[in-house]
Amino acid sequence: MKLTIQNLSKTYKNGVKAIDNLSLEIGTGMFGLLGPNGAGKSSLMRTIATLQSPDSGSITFGDINVLDDNMALRKVLGYLPQSFGVYPKMSAEELLDYFATLKGVSSKLDREKLVKEVLEITNLYEVRKKHVAGYSGGMKQRFGIAQLLLNNPKLIIVDEPTAGLDPAERHRFLNILREVGTNCTVIFSTHIVDDVKELCNEMVIINGGRILKHTTPITCVQEVKDQIWTKVIERDELELMEANFNILSSNYNQDNTLNIRVHSLEKPAEDFKEAQPQLDDVYFIALKEDEANLVSE
Template identity: 70%
Template structure:
């Protein structure tokens, strides 16, 4: 099933235009929605999840008119927001059983089978008797995935799920998403470029509520072939170059040398730059710079 969004707009009462005449189609598999904080990603996720109404536009998922048939859509939707509440004095096993009851799974044997299954998928089975309040941040995020999988959703939305996770927890969480992305449509909203690069077959870059880029990570990188330049420099020179060129990023290497990356369709060899292979971070910064 395909998610089709047409001419979607949303402006809040304070005048902020969170979604600006957005058009996008998203098929099955892992789809990365990349953008800085305040780009409109969460507003778009909440609108798709029927938690707020847009000012105009339409959303269809297969044959379902999402905005006119929200209850039908919610039956096949799984949504993990940035922050979600949990019951602190219940084990994961008991809490999932409770959620399964709320989702209408009345048969106790069926509930146990489904609960055990989602605990296995999210690598929480060994700690199923532990109270969720004692879980680490990454475990709580995986628990969030477990509860949304209870009703076998066809569309899954996860909003900034790895923010604040340590590297080990982040990789465990991404592995869980990678597994469920094989059989579902998953929209993965984040400002972390590496997450999209590791996980997603297709992606879009959003800023100011507008769509800046829509492609696969590989295609997006290929579009920049021959335009990315790198140079080892000082912080003082980097500040000067930033006034003259389109500097995308600057990072210190292990020798504490500053390496800057610039975007230019013209050669920068005379300025001491060398041409380098584009990466997804370059794609991201070029899109934001050109916005």
């Protein structure tokens, strides 16, 4: 099933334009929505999930007109928001049984089978008797995936799911998401470039509620081949370098020097070395070009 968004706009009462005439098509598989904090990602996710209404535009998922028939979409939707609240004095097993009841699974035997299945998929079966409030951050995120799988969703939306997770929990979470996302449409919203690089076969870069680039992680990195350059500089040289070169990022070395990455169609100067392009470079190029365009307007 394909999700189709056409000319979607949303401006809040405080004047912030969160979604700006956005159009997008998303098919089956893992789709990355990459952008900085405040880019409009969560606003778009909430609108698709029918938690808020846009000012204009349309959304369809297969033959469902999302804005006209919220309930039809919710029946096939799994949604994991940025902050997922839980009941403090219930075990994972009890809480999932309660959620399954809310989702219309009336048979106790069917609920038990379904709860066991989603707990096993998310590697939580061994801790099913523990209160969810006592789970680690990563376990709570995996519990969030467990609850959204209860209705066998065709569309899954996860909003900033790995923020704050340690590397091991992040790895476990991404593996689970990769597994459940093989046969449905999964929209993965994040500001973490590595999550998109590891997980998604298609992506957009978004800022100011607008799509800056619609591509694949492999294609967009190939597009900037021979355009990324590096140089090691002293800390007090950074301001001068920023005035003369298009610096995408800078990282400290162990000796307190800086390694800068520069975007240029030609070698910027003799002492620069060519670098292998990364998805981070593409991301920063898109944001810097967008900022320059806004200034010129």
